[in-house]
Each structure stands twice: as C-alpha cells, then as structure tokens.
Amino acid sequence: MPNLTDTSQNIYRVRVVVPVHLYDSFDYKLSLDQYQQAQVGARVAVSFGRQNVVGIIVEKLPLDAPINPNFQLKNITELLDDQAILDDNVLSLLTWSAQYYQFPIGEVAQTALPTLLRQGKPYNLLARIWRVLDLHADDKIKRSIKQQDAYKILKLHPTGTSENILNLSGIETATLKALEKKEIIRFELEPQNFKPEPVQLAQMPLTANEDQKKAIQGILKAQKKYQAFLLDGLTGSGKTEVYLQVMQEVLKQGKQVLVLVPEIGLTPQTISRFQSRFHCNIALLHSGLNDSKRLQAWQHAQTGKASIVLGTRSAIYTPMPNLGLIILDEEHDLSFKQQEGFRYHARDVALYRAHLENCPIILGSATPSIDSYHLVEQNKLTKLELNQRAGTALMPKMHLIDLKIAKKDHGLSQQLIEEIKKRLHKKEQVLIFLNRRGYAPVLICESCGWQANCPNCDAHFTVHLKPYQHLHCHHCGTIQRIPDACPSCQQENTFKPIGMGTAKVEESLNELFPDYDVLRVDRDSTSRVGSWQKIYDKIQKAEPTILLGTQMLAKGHHFPYVTLVAILDIDSGLLSVDFRATERTAQLIIQVAGRAGRGEHKGDVYLQTLKPDHPLLNTLINNDYRAFAKQTLKDRQLALLPPCRYAILIRAESKSQDENLSFLQQMNENLREVSGDLIDIWGPIPAPMERKAGRYQSHVVLLSLDRAKMHYYIRTWWQNLLHAKPSNMKITIDIDPQELN
Template identity: 80%
Template sequence: MPKPTDSSLAIYRIRVAVPVYLYDCFDYKLSAEQYQQAEVGARVAVSFGRQNITGVIIEKLAPDAPIDPRFQLKFITELLDETAIINNKVLSLLTWSAQYYQFPIGEVIHTALPTFLRQGKPYNLLARNWKVLDLAAEDKVKRSEKQQAAYKILKLHPQGTQENILNLSGIETATLKAIEKKGIIRCELEQQNFTPEPVQLAQMPLTANDEQKKAIQTILKAQNKYQAFLLDGLTGSGKTEVYLQVMQEVLKQGKQVLVLVPEIGLTPQTISRFQSRFHCNIVLLHSGLNDTKRLQAWQSAQTGKASIILGTRSAIYTPLPNLGLIILDEEHDLSFKQQEGFRYHARDVALYRAHLENCPIILGSATPSIECYYLAQQDKLTRLELNQRAGAAVMPKMHLIDLKIAQKKQGMSTQLIDEIKKRLDKKEQVLIFLNRRGYAPVLICESCAWQANCPHCDAHFTLHMKPYSHLHCHHCGTINRLPDSCPQCNQQTLKPIGMGTAKVEESLNELFPDFPVLRVDRDSTSRVGSWQKIYDQIQKSQPTILLGTQMLAKGHHFPYVTLVAILDIDGGLLSVDFRAPERTAQLIIQVAGRSGRGEKKGDVYLQTLRPDHPMFEIIMQQDYQTFAKQTLADRQLALLPPCRYAVLIRCESRSQDENQKFLSEMTQQLRQNTEANLIDIWGPIPAPMERKAGRYQAHVALLSQDRAKMHFYIRHWWQQLLQNKPSSMKLTIDVDPQELN
C-alpha cells in the first residue's frame, strides 16, 4: 500500500492524448482544484513544443505515482470541459482502434471530434429548430414552390425540425426565413440539453412477407445483448422495411439507433423514409455539414436527445448514451474504409462497438462482402436471407451484348439504342451506368500516336469539356489546358479515345433530344443540394434518362426505371487486384437492381468485349451467393484474405531504388525477429501505379493466419520503420487493406 501523501507536496497529473503523429500520450500537471474537476474524456488546452493544442484526458494519475526524472512536466493551459464529452465506451473504442490500426491515439481521437471541438471552442451551442405556427397557411406560400415544399415538411413534424435536416432535404435557410417573415413558422434556439422525446409512429409499417417477418423476429430476440446479423437480401427485397420495424421496437424502449450509410448521396432518401415513419429527433452526421451544424448534430447525439443518428463512416465514433441498435447499410461498399491517414474500416469498428455496447448490429447488403460470408461461415455472423422482392416487383431479366460483333453508334450498340427508345416512348425511365467520369479517358494524336499523359503519374490525363476544355489527372489533381495541336508533331489531329459520362451525355442528348438526360457523378453533384434536386426529378413518373457512375449503384430506389444499361465493365475483369472480380460482380448486381423495382418488369443490358468470361455465367443468373461461395473457396486455396489477415506497408519517396533498399533491409529485420513461418512477407514490389504525384510508390504485404501474434510483432517493427526512415520518405500502414493501389 502506498503511503498517504502530503497534499501540499503532491503533484497532480493527467495523461493527455494530443493530436500529433507520435505513438505516446503525455503527462501534464494541474492544480489540485483542476484535478478534482478533471474527468477522463474531457478536453484540455496544453502547450506542446511551440504549439498550443487541444488534447483529451485519457487517464488521471495518482498524486504519488512515480515521475520520470528525464522529463520536466508542464502545467495545462486550461481545462476546457466541466464534464467528459467522450464517454468511457467510446474512449475504449478509440483506444482499441488506435491499437488495431497501428495509429497514434491522439490523432484517432482528433479525427473523431467535430472541427470546433478540435479547435478548443466551447462545447455548448444553440441549435436552430423550426416549428409551424399556422397549420392552415397554404395560400400564403402558394406562389413559391420552395416555400410550399418547406411548409409541407414542417407540417409533418409539428414538434419541430432541426435546420440541418431541412437543409439536407434541399430546403435552404433563406427559404425558411422568408416563410418566417409571413408569421407562419418560427425559429427557436434551443440549448443542447438532454430532453428525450417519446417516439411515435408517423406512418404504419408495411405488411412484412414471411422472410421479412422471420428476420425481424430473429433480430428482436437479440435486444439488449450483442449479436451480429448479416441481412443478405436481393436488391428490392425490403431490407429497409426490416430495419424500420426493428428500429420501431428499439426506439419504443427509449434507446438510440445509429444508422451508417456509405455516402452522403444516400442520406436524403434514407432520412425521408425515417421521417415519414417516425415522429422523433433525427440528426445527420457527415462531411457535407458546415462546422456549426455538425457540432449541433453531434451534441444532440452525445446528450441522448437524438433518437436516430444517420451518418457516414466517421459517425461510428459518435458518443451515444443510450445506444440500442447499429445498422450498417450496403456493408460491402468500399466507402466504409478510410483510404488516407487513419485507415479504419467502419464495418469492423461497428462490430466491435456493438460488442462494447452490448447491443445488436445489422449488416445489410444484396451483395455481401466475402469477409462477411467468411464470418457467417465461422458463425460469427447470423445470416438472414431475403430471396424475393417486396410487393409485386420481380427481378429484372439480364441480357449480354457482345461488342465485338454488335453494330454500334456513339459507343452504344444499336440494339441498346432501340431498347432505350422503346422504354422512353412508353413513358418509362432508363438508367445508363458508366463508371468513368469526364469526357474521354485518353487524348491521342492520330498522326504520331502521342498520348496526353500526366507528367507526375503513370496515368493518362482525362479530357473534360466543362466548365471549360481541359486535361485533368484524377490521381494527383494536375490540370493542364487542352492543346490546340499535338505537342510532339504539331499536327491538329488530336482525338479523344473512349467514353466518359460527359461524352455519353452529349451522345444521349443527340440521340434522344426530346427527353431529359440527368447526369450523376462527382462533377455534376459537387454543389450542395444538386443531388437532391436530381433525385426529386427521378421520383416523378416522367420519361427520363439517368446517367451516372457508381453513385447510382448504392441502394437508391428508382420506382420508374425499367431498363438499366451497363456500358463498359471490362476494366474490372483485367485488374491485378485479387478483389477485382468481387467488386465487379457487386457493381453489376447493384446497378442491375435499380431496374424493375416498381410495378413494371425490368431489363438489364450489359455491353462487353468478353462475354465468355466465366464470371458472367453466374452473374447473368443474378446468383451472387454461388459467386461468393466460389470466390471464398478460391481465396481459401490461395490463402488470401479473409482466410489470412493482411497488413500493407506503403512506401513513397523520390527514388524507387531508395524504397526497395529501405524496405528490403527492414523486412529482413522482421524475418529475424519473428517466429518462423508466422508472417508471410510479399515484397517489396513497385505499386500498381509506380509513380504518383512525382513520387515513387512501393509495397510490402504481410499475411498471417494468427492475427494477434502478427499485430504484436508488427507493432514494434512499425515503430522501428518510422524511426529509421529517411526524412524525405513517407510510410503508411494499412491494416486489413481493401485496395492495392
């Protein structure tokens, strides 16, 4: 037992995680009064080197704990929070994430906080909540479509709706203020304190079919305990209705539900379904919000005021005092894996969080990842199947078009053009998919074969024609003007090769001048609210051509689309990445699933130069389960993930020789310091794109069947790599990598 310490001689200390790329936490002194007030999970302002930064307390040290005489402790600058803003469970989750993904804990906590909290700004803000005062004021807003739309939504929620939710639904703050001036609605500034609302149904549930009922009942048996479910349902099979009916029971208990979707584009559709079903506080958490609205939403969730929290990847780290259910929709989607900096996978973090919170978790997908099939095979996930489409909808019929023999016009087969015309004449909608934005992927000279290549990357420039003609590298961001003539031979014989969405849009406007063409890609939806406007137009039963990239393949419900055309999928069949066939199959099934979701039957046309590829035999039957089983068997034979655990070390420098020499020396050290045959080391080898942004890339892949032991050895070895690397070299570690680029 330590002896009691004289309080006048005691040194009061806390351990603080600071946002710097160092794998340690740091001790700071504070007064006895501050020590009494300080809570683990609260923020403090501290001096670190020459910086003044915001850290988070992760431990209160005993006053008589030993002090390392090598270090001179500093006093904290300020105690920023009176109470913890990160609860113990989320702090445990963040600590686990830092250890598992081999990333500094201070940086991990930093990325989990809203920007204002990172900056040390006050925690309490006032939220803007809009309420209807006059429920019969339609005549006062009839001259403005925007005001009419806003008024209709507010009438559905007489208890009020937060401004950030209205903004995401396409309603601008200026519109709300204009209605406010008419005395119809008012804005209330409410303090972010926990004032739970009783959850009421705004709309009765749909009648579940037998498969849906079985799934709902099975999940509800796991209330108040940890169990992970894989909801494996065909596109259009009613997975969302299963979510809603399970959520209803959880919300009745006064608990919170966390729903994760892969991209911002899905949030308007999802929140619309939630709002039409439940009268409760729903908040959104994603990168499209400004800093103020993000903090307000985060506080509503953290205090327990919000009942439903809908967000993208980073929302998994939001503190929730009454979490009762986690839903991760489209679990297979690559967007759940962070590809820069702190490279966590939201799906895997969500599984661990559900375990910590002792609550059920649902992973939903029509094309589950091979990782989830493997976990289900090991009984770590309970697999629930939905094998029929909801209502009267049936699966679309698949058609394969051989581009080698088909007659073509502007990159599309004449057969496909005729089918599109038939659907439009019937006043139906058509979706055309091409996973390549821009006008053309290659610009070439017909005289001397010069190609427009990026000077900094091993990649072609992509030609863009709007808002002006230019060449753009999608890898490093370099933009060059479009040359008038060939830089090599000076001939005016430059020709775009291949098709991007912008070029296809131009062709469709020529082929079908009487019908609107709506393009959905990163270029056309960069403005706030632009995707919502397109989505609203699609929901009208008018003949329309919808053209876009994989943004369209992610769970959207387009009831009037009866024909889907996939223009070019062959690139995915030629990739060096072992996951490419899985990604390609998922993309085809997901895009095809947008067809025939309403009352009319749908068709899918797939153009390819390789109709004899073995994958098409299975995919044309829309039998993803058979494909997944075969793929998993192939991975087991090759000892590839998920049958072995992987870590990828990426190395970047000015010289490939420097990369190879350094990594060769360091991998030799790893071999010498680990158990024989524990870790299989592949590399070092050049990355698939060897040169990017003027620097050379190399990889080392580490694989093992013993994850715990591999992580133990790699943790120490990784620290050595960072200490010994040249200052000009950049190293990153990617645990459970999803891409090899």
C-alpha cells in the same frame, strides 16, 4: 492515505492524448481544484512543443504513480469541459482502434469529435430558433413553392423550431433567409434543448413476407446482447423494411439506433424513409454539413436527444449513451474503408463497438463481401437470407451484348438503342451506367500517336469539356489546358478523344433521344449542395427519363420507374491485377442491375462486353451472386489470400524508387529475424501505379494465419520502421487493406 490538500508534496496529474503524429499519451499537471473538476473523456487546452492544442483526458493518475524525472511536466492550460463528452465505451473503442490500426491515439481520438470541438470552441453553442411573425403572409409568397412549404411547416410550430430540424424536413437555410427578408419570420439564438423526445410511430409497418418475418424475429431475439447478423437479401427484397421493424422495437425501449450508409447520396432517401415511419429526433452526420450543424447533430446524439443517428463512415465513433442497435447498410461498399491517414474500416469498428455496447448489429447487403461470408463460416456472423423481392416485383432478366459483332452508334449497340426507345415510348425510365466520369479517358494525336499523360503520375489525363476544355488527372488532381498543337509533332487540329466518359455519353444520348431528359449523376454534376437531391426528386416522378451515372447510382437507391439498366463497360474490372477486382465487379453488376424492375413493371439489364464468354459474367447472368461468392471464397482458401489469411500493406513513397526498395528490403530482413516463418512477406515491389503526384511508390504485403501474433510482432517492428526511415520518405501502414494500388 495521501493528503490531497498537501499540494507541496503531491503532484496532481492527468494523462492526455493530443492531436500529433506520435504514438504516446502525455502527462500534464494541474491544481487540486482542477484535478477534482477534471473528467476522463473531457477536453483540455494544453501546450505541446511550441503549439497550443486541444487534447482529451484519458486517465486521472493516482498520486503515487511514478514520475519520469527526465521529463518536465507542463501545466494544463484550461479545462474546456466540466463533464465528459466522450463516454467510457467510446474511449475504449478509440484505444482499440489506435492499437489495431497502428495509428497515433491522439489523431484517432479526433475522429470522434466534430470540427468546432477539435478547435476548442465551447460545447454550449446557441441554436437558431425560427418563429412566424406574420400569420397572414400567403399573398407575399405566391410565386415560391419552397417558401410556401416552409411557411406552412413553421405555422405548425407556434413556439418556434430549430433550423436543424427544419433542414432535416427539406427546408433550406436560403429559403428561411428569404422569408426573413420579407419580415414573415425571424430567428432568435437560444440555448439548445437536449432533453430526449418520445418516439411515435407515424406510419404502420408494411406486411412482412416469410423471409422478412424470420429475419426480424431472429434479430429481436438478440435484443440487449451482442450478436452480429449478415442480412443477405436480393436487390429489392425489402432489407429496409426489416431494419425499420427491428428499429421500432428498439426505439420503444428508449434506446438509440445508429445507421451507417456508405455515401452522402444515400442519406436523403434513407432519412425520408425514417421520417415517414417515425416521429422522433433524427441526427444526420456527414461531411456535407457545415461545422455548426454537424456539432448540433453530434450533440443530439451524444446527449441522447436523437433517437436515430444516420451517418457515413466516421459516425461510428459518435458517442451515444443509450445505443441499442447498429445497422450498416451496403456493408460490402469500399467507402466504409478510410483510404488516407487513419485507415480504419467502419464495418470492423462497428462490430467491435456492438460488442462493447452489448447490442445487436446488422450488416445488410445484396452482395455481401467475401470477408463477411468468411465470418459466417467461422460462426462470427449469423446469416439471414431474403430470397424474394418485396411485393410483386420480379428480379430483372440479364442479357449480354457482344461488342465484337454488334452494330454501334455513339458507342451504344443498335440493340440497346432500340430497347431504350421502347422503354421511353412506354413512359418508363432507363438507367445507363458507366463508371468513368469526364468526357474521354484518353486524348491522342492522330498524326503521330502522342498521348496526353499526366507529368506527375503513370496515368493518362482525362478529357473534360465543362466548365471549360481541359485535361484533368483524377489521381493527383493536376489540371492543364488542352494544347493548341501537338507537343510532339507540332500539328494542329489532330487531337482525338478516345473512349467514353459520362459527359461524352450524355452528349450522345442527347443526340439520340432529343425529346427526353438525360440526368447525369457523377462527382462533377453533383458537386453543388442540394444538386443530388434535385436529381433524386426528378427520378421519383413517373416521367420518361434517362438516368446516366457512375457508382453513385449503384448504392441501394430505390428507382420505382426504372425498367431498363444498361452497363456500358464492365471489362476493365475483369483484367485488374488486384485479386479483389472480380469481387468488386460482381458486386457492381448485381447492384446496378438491382435498380431495374423495382416497381410494377418487369426489368431488363443489358451488359455490353468484349468478353461474353467470361465465367464471371455467365454466373451473374442468372443473378446468382451467392454461387459466385461461394466459389470465390474456395479459390481464396486454396490460394491463402484474404480473408483466409490476414494482411497488412506497407507503402513507401519518395522521389527515388531505388531508395524505397532498398529500405523496405532491409526492414523485411529485420522482421524475418524476429517473426521467423509466422509471417509471409511479399515484396518489396513497385506499386501498380508506380509514380503518383511526382513520387515513386513501393509496397510490401505481409500475410499470416495468426492475426494476434502477427500484430504482436508488427507493433515493435513498425515503430522501428518509423524511426529508421529517411526523412524524405513517407511510409504508411494499412491493416486489412482493401485495395493494392
């Protein structure tokens, strides 16, 4: 047995993953005292090359582990944590993710840490605890409803409450600071209390219909074991109530629940539903939080203080010691797939995490992905259906408007304008959907036909008029002012915006319906903190309003007063080169349509199209997404397309397309030599958008029926590819790609 006190003969080592783009972990030496204190899953400060970085210990090496004599071991600079902050299951999940998605483990591990911990900041940050100073200050805040609301809540907590909890209750930090300035409240910095709190039921569950009961009972049978469910429910069929009643039973057992939503816009609505049902600590994790609040929420999850963790994509890597249920809402949504850097899919990672944690997982959607239907066929998902809308609400009726023959005004058919008028006169709300932000997608010169194209991409500039007139490329971000004269023919005042973006439709709607509010929801109008929440609050009032927006409006929102939905331009989704385009289009139509008629009044949906005879539209006209999905899966099986074969997309990017194609062709030949006919290789070919941000892009698509063997061959080939590529070329690998652009 080795003598641990004989430091002259023994080298104490730990294996550390560091945030660099290398696929290995690295050994560091440390003293006996450090070795005894070091914990797997804890952070360490180390020197790597010429930089100091924060790494994570993934293994304590035994004293008899072999040492590479050609490698000079460095000392650990500092142990940053006295205990593990990442548990074994999360470390296993990170290791699996790095291997499956072919990405450096050190960079993957960073996904599990909030920014302040990545930077090496201490774990035990102090929390702001706000307390009331003046118990008779009502007269000082008569003019501010926000300050009155905050004051009332704070008076309910005589010993004080944390800023994080107050923010979750809808009280903004700016409101607290305003009260502090008036010397009504003050804060003190105190150590955080991570003790778990009991969960209390704040509101009785709704009465479940038969479909909901079957779903709830089926899921609850799988408590404390792994089973994956696809909750396939029509829009408005009460999927959230199923989630809540299953969560209630899991929370009763002292377990935690992780809920993932595709975008920040869904979190205010979801957290409101959770808070009205449960009195418990809820941690919110998304990119809209500042660093300190994100760390606090992460710590509440990691210590078990938070009973419910609600987050977007990266929250799947959050440590949770008592995880008992995972819910992925709107599972079909493309936002769950990371499209840059570490290209993981949160849905697939969530399934593997549920397996590691030995707990059930629910994938919910009104329009499940074709991938999930395929998993149902393979008996890897258990399908549960909700076939009727909750309460008395009925499915909306869908109508097609043929733009080739319709009379139009401001780009809207006369029939649609009349229908909008009827709804507004009845004090109801209208939702107009157009998946194109900005004022217009193209600017042309009417004199010579010149078009405003991005100099760096194979794309048109989009015209924006606010906050000032400019041209904006939504692909590379280039912004230019609109020229005074045409660059081609030098004529002035000949520019004409072609097509419609949300800003132009907003202008048209204000002209057509000047007596009603038009609320625009897109990335431009909701960029300020809290702006989406203000719009959402307005929509929840029973006042006649026109709601206009992009995909942000299609994702699971409950708008009880919307009775008419209009989809202005869906045709582009029917003409794409991507084989998944019709699936995305079908999902979008059904999801947007599902915002209508969710309250007491019947809903209608109008689709303006130049292709009223398209088979996809005529299938969906009967709200029959499942029939479309069934046929689409058959078509994919015949064509041997994903998910019926497994895919990997290799992207090459440089300033020379010839260099891209030549290099990829050579690497293809190397892959064929080792894999034979196991892998079907498509390409290399130029990408659908050949030039982006001044660089040319090429693709190779790899397909195989045997995922395990394909990954076996790809692992070594990909490492060789990275070493062999020219220094000026960037190559990336996308496992299970969702887009081919």
